[in-house]
Amino acid sequence: MVQQKRILYEHLDVPNINTFDVYRQHDGYKRFEKAIAEYQPDDVSKMVMDSGLKGRGGAGFSTGLKWSFVPKDIEPRYLCCNADESEPGTFSNRYVLEKNPHLLIEGILICCYAMGIETTYVYIRGEFTLGKKMLDAALEEAYEQGYLGENIKDSGINVNIYSHPGAGAYICGEETGLIESLEGKRGQPRNKPPFPAVEGVFMKPTVVQNVETLCNLPFIVDKGVEWYTEMGPIYGDARFDPPKPDPNTGTKLYCISGDVNEPGVYELELGLTCSELIEVAGGLRGEEVKAVIPGGSSAPILTHYELDTRLDFTSLTLAKSMLGSGGIIVMNETRNIVDCLLNIMKFYAHESCGQCTPCRWGTPWVRDIVQRIADGEGRQEKITRPKFGIAEGGRWGDTGETEEIYEDLDLLESVANNIANVDTMTWNTICVFGIAVSWPAVSYMRKFRPEFEATIREGKLTTLSVEEATVPPEENYAFQQRIIPKEMSELG
Amino acid sequence: MSDEIIQLETPFQFNEENMKKVDELIGRYPIKEAAMLPTLHLAQKQAGYISPAVMKHVADLLEVTVMKVKDVVTFYPMFFEEPVGEYVIRVCQTLPCALRDCKVVLDHLKEKLGIDVASETNLAKGTTEDGKYTLMKVECLASCDVAPVIMINDDLHKNLTPEKVDEILNNL
Numbered sequence: 266m267v268q269q270k271r272i273l274y275e276h277l278d279v280p281n282i283n284t285f286d287v288y289r290q291h292d293g294y295k296r297f298e299k300a301i302a303e304y305q306p307d308d309v310s311k312m313v314m315d316s317g318l319k320g321r322g323g324a325g326f327s328t329g330l331k332w333s334f335v336p337k338d339i340e341p342r343y344l345c346c347n348a349d350e351s352e353p354g355t356f357s358n359r360y361v362l363e364k365n366p367h368l369l370i371e372g373i374l375i376c377c378y379a380m381g382i383e384t385t386y387v388y389i390r391g392e393f394t395l396g397k398k399m400l401d402a403a404l405e406e407a408y409e410q411g412y413l414g415e416n417i418k419d420s421g422i423n424v425n426i427y428s429h430p431g432a433g434a435y436i437c438g439e440e441t442g443l444i445e446s447l448e449g450k451r452g453q454p455r456n457k458p459p460f461p462a463v464e465g466v467f468m469k470p471t472v473v474q475n476v477e478t479l480c481n482l483p484f485i486v487d488k489g490v491e492w493y494t495e496m497g498p499i500y501g502d503a504r505f506d507p508p509k510p511d512p513n514t515g516t517k518l519y520c521i522s523g524d525v526n527e528p529g530v531y532e533l534e535l536g537l538t539c540s541e542l543i544e545v546a547g548g549l550r551g552e553e554v555k556a557v558i559p560g561g562s563s564a565p566i567l568t569h570y571e572l573d574t575r576l577d578f579t580s581l582t583l584a585k586s587m588l589g590s591g592g593i594i595v596m597n598e599t600r601n602i603v604d605c606l607l608n609i610m611k612f613y614a615h616e617s618c619g620q621c622t623p624c625r626w627g628t629p630w631v632r633d634i635v636q637r638i639a640d641g642e643g644r645q646e647k648i649t650r651p652k653f654g655i656a657e658g659g660r661w662g663d664t665g666e667t668e669e670i671y672e673d674l675d676l677l678e679s680v681a682n683n684i685a686n687v688d689t690m691t692w693n694t695i696c697v698f699g700i701a702v703s704w705p706a707v708s709y710m711r712k713f714r715p716e717f718e719a720t721i722r723e724g725k726l727t728t729l730s731v732e733e734a735t736v737p738p739e740e741n742y743a744f745q746q747r748i749i750p751k752e753m754s755e756l757g
Numbered sequence: 758m759s760d761e762i763i764q765l766e767t768p769f770q771f772n773e774e775n776m777k778k779v780d781e782l783i784g785r786y787p788i789k790e791a792a793m794l795p796t797l798h799l800a801q802k803q804a805g806y807i808s809p810a811v812m813k814h815v816a817d818l819l820e821v822t823v824m825k826v827k828d829v830v831t832f833y834p835m836f837f838e839e840p841v842g843e844y845v846i847r848v849c850q851t852l853p854c855a856l857r858d859c860k861v862v863l864d865h866l867k868e869k870l871g872i873d874v875a876s877e878t879n880l881a882k883g884t885t886e887d888g889k890y891t892l893m894k895v896e897c898l899a900s901c902d903v904a905p906v907i908m909i910n911d912d913l914h915k916n917l918t919p920e921k922v923d924e925i926l927n928n929l
Contacts, residue, residue: 350899390899391794391833392908429794430794433834451832522856522904523901530902562852592901594901608852612897
């Protein structure tokens with residue numbers, strides 16, 4: 266069985282690790298001291314770039330690359346730590362904030378040193394009252410001990426960290442939504458470009474990083490790039506010649522919930538498979554796996570045929586899903602996929618910020634269609650109509666073929682695809698919330714179509730067996746287009 | 758909304774302690790407006806809910822229009838524009854909790870308190886007549902490993918069953 270590799274979570278369960286003294290006994294702030302004593306700021310940035318660290322918040326964008334976009338000649342620059350953990354199925358940041366807030370502060374200090382940043386805002390979710398209390402207490406201690414404030418430990422570095430509470434809006438986890446919210450406005454995302462790295466909070470260059478990403482920094486600085494890149498697979502991107510390295514290095518705090526015996530946070534090297542993770546989490550609660558959501562509720566669902574998919578950024582993207590924030594939700598054979606989709610769509614209909622029309626109107630519409638199907642009132646008419654898909658020239662349109670469809674399932678796919686299109690990978694909204702709604706909706710519907718059809722036909726929620734409910738791999742759109750990435754070592 | 762037409766039923770002023778905190782908060786940001794969310798949290802803690810008088814006071818402090826404050830208050834689900842119960846019970850309803858039978862917990866609470874679930878536009882229907890409890894649904898509370906969960910004011914309660922809910926309510 267795959268063993269846990271606790272790095273970020275190593276001292277999480279040490280009693281009173283949230284206090285400065287105990288944290289200090291466990292090498293606390295020594296990694297920051299090492300960074301300022303042994304490395305120039307640019308060296309730290311280079312280490313982060315070489316480590317291949319990818320942002321842990323959801324998009325999986327290279328942290329080093331993001332830092333390189335920040336113009337060094339514009340003052341002041343800001344760091345926003347994204348602690349607005351609201352993705353259903355994700356709960357790893359909460360434990361860092363509640364149990365080991367000094368680790369986050371140390372990570373922030375290293376980022377600030379590398380980027381020459383003097384002010385950091387930790388945007389912390391409004392519901393995390395305990396987390397905010399613990400972080401505020403830790404900040405106070407760090408100020409007292411001289412690790413925050415003016416001229417830290419006579420190094421000439423000034424860093425101030427402030428915690429900033431959100432107020433219950435999911436969209437504020439999106440980086441530009443977070444910035445708007447931090448400025449005291451509605452958390453409605455901005456158009457990109459300009460990217461936050463160039464024009465972020467208060468219209469100044471801003472680095473936005475997730476809690477988990479920042480917590481990785483002390484260990485990269487302390488133990489070095491070589492140590493870090495040994496963990497997790499490095500794939501080769503075959504579109505380039507020679508293949509370009511695509512690192513999925515380091516550990517990930519996998520949050521697993523739903524139908525497993527021991528739900529919780531497991532820190533493991535990136536790149537283990539879905540079934541391995543279920544085994545680590547004490548095995549399945551139930552007889553058979555029906556479906557797995559691999560990266561928070563925004564991620565397209567995986568069927569039991571896809572359990573060998575490796576849980577890392579690259580593999581899941583190529584499997585037409587995503588690792589997102591690492592929230593894995595497992596469903597066993599007793600679950601009804603229509604019911605699960607309804608739950609998720611209620612969430613998105615509630616959380617749409619209302620800025621873009623396709624999302625504002627589309628999300629409640631999708632919810633209403635799924636509600637209608639779940640209530641047993643799904644429209645039954647089978648109609649024959651021209652088939653839409655990727656037509657000649659790679660554009661979305663009439664393919665010249667015809668198909669038979671259930672009216673409501675067709676409507677569902679059509680509405681969802683007009684928020685964000687699964688096949689062309691395009692979206693009609695400002696932020697990626699549109700993708701988070703429509704890609705899962707379409708994936709549930711396409712991959713578990715027999716269950717949707719049975720529910721419409723029977724006029725009530727009908728749960729089929731795992732085998733019957735899932736479309737076979739040869740008809741599964743994601744399975745057909747799936748590419749298994751090759752590791753650099755395999756490419757030779 | 759001009760100042761004249763706001764009905765100031767109960768006037769609002771930050772108490773001395775909170776006023777100090779607000780001054781400190783404003784000092785953290787290059788623009789005053791950015792202190793909006795923490796200031797509103799403080800105001801809600803003091804006044805119980807964000808009335809027009811609270812909005813007016815916050816707007817004056819942050820040097821923005823009242824409309825701008827209202828704009829923010831209506832966007833965020835954690836701010837209430839109507840009075841709520843002494844204990845606000847938030848029941849998580851999202852998928853991981855749903856897979857662990859949160860509906861049983863919600864139904865039990867509804868039956869026990871004899872109220873419906875409050876909606877954002879109608880808090881009164883989810884509040885008991887004695888003004889003690891408000892029952893509302895909430896989206897994922899980020900504690901899926903200990904589902905189902907509820908939050909009562911600032912405290913999280915984990916791994917719930919109807920019996921545990923009874924015990925928690927009795928101890929309030």
